[in-house]
Amino acid sequence: MRVAFVGPPGVGKGTQAQRLAERRGVVKISTGDVLREAVRQGTPLGVRAKSFMDAGSLVPNELVIGMLEERLKADDTRQGYLLDGFPRTIAQAEALGTMLEARGEALDRVIAFEADPEVIVDRLSGRRGCPRCGKVYHLRFDPSNAGTRCEACGAELVQRDDDREATVRRRLAVYQEETAPLLTYYRKRGLLARIDGSAPIDDVAARLDEVLSVPRPV
Numbered sequence: 001m002r003v004a005f006v007g008p009p010g011v012g013k014g015t016q017a018q019r020l021a022e023r024r025g026v027v028k029i030s031t032g033d034v035l036r037e038a039v040r041q042g043t044p045l046g047v048r049a050k051s052f053m054d055a056g057s058l059v060p061n062e063l064v065i066g067m068l069e070e071r072l073k074a075d076d077t078r079q080g081y082l083l084d085g086f087p088r089t090i091a092q093a094e095a096l097g098t099m100l101e102a103r104g105e106a107l108d109r110v111i112a113f114e115a116d117p118e119v120i121v122d123r124l125s126g127r128r129g130c131p132r133c134g135k136v137y138h139l140r141f142d143p144s145n146a147g148t149r150c151e152a153c154g155a156e157l158v159q160r161d162d163d164r165e166a167t168v169r170r171r172l173a174v175y176q177e178e179t180a181p182l183l184t185y186y187r188k189r190g191l192l193a194r195i196d197g198s199a200p201i202d203d204v205a206a207r208l209d210e211v212l213s214v215p216r217p218v
């Protein structure tokens with residue numbers, strides 16, 4: 001399975017990616033997570049990426065493309081991968097196409113998650129995450145069994161800085177401008193499947209399994 005998830009911030013890509021990766025035993029590559037980890041560790045990539053992420057802008061293509069290229073070299077990608085949050089621009093999509101071609105691979109499907117702006121704002125304002133293990137929760141829709149702590153590792157949950165209101169607005173605008181054109185790009189290539197991301201988590205997961213079980217039209 002080689003799949004990419006596209007969609008506005010907060011639509012549920014990471015949540016579904018996590019669950020699908022567990023169900024299928026395939027590796028999930030979330031570029032946002034990889035970037036946040038680089039920032040936390042203060043690597044050269046992290047140092048360069050931080051100001052863009054804080055502003056709610058995209059990290060420059062060459063940085064993210066190089067990062068993904070490195071990540072795909074690991075052995076765990078041989079059985080397939082689930083790309084969460086990459087590609088996010090046409091330039092990234094084209095670079096990905098070239099990278100995969102060189103590996104003799106291609107994407108099976110690109111999943112576009114959709115939801116109205118009110119749903120998205122609600123999701124992002126209640127999102128909390130574990131700074132230690134990365135698990136994502138929602139105050140109302142997917143709360144931790146351990147209250148304000150992570151049920152997996154016990155760390156105190158935090159809100160992402162870029163989930164505050166002003167930055168969210170900027171990220172939504174960036175999505176419309178830079179990422180939404182990918183829907184047409186992949187539709188033209190016969191790869192796109194759209195999923196209503198506003199349904200409850202289990203319903204979206206079931207729909208995703210359904211979509212992935214159908215061979216794509218050639």
Ligand code: ADP
Pocket residue numbers: 008009010013014031032033035052053054056057058059060064084085086087088092162171
């Ligand atoms: P969300 O899941 O809320 O959409 P992510 O965790 O995927 O957010 O991404 C957080 C931030 O990391 C983005 O706002 C952007 O700055 C950066 N980022 C993640 N993926 C990419 C990418 N493919 N290209 C450029 N920037 C990215």
Ligand code: ADP
Pocket residue numbers: 007008009010011012013014015016123124126127128136137138139141142197198199200201202204
């Ligand atoms: P993305 O990776 O697209 O930015 P996330 O998976 O992080 O989105 O989800 C954003 C927030 O919404 C998280 O707090 C998550 O727990 C919650 N969430 C995800 N999917 C759903 C859903 N189907 N219904 C309600 N809340 C959801």
Ligand code: ZN
Pocket residue numbers: 130131132133134135150151152153154155
């Ligand atoms: Zn944790």
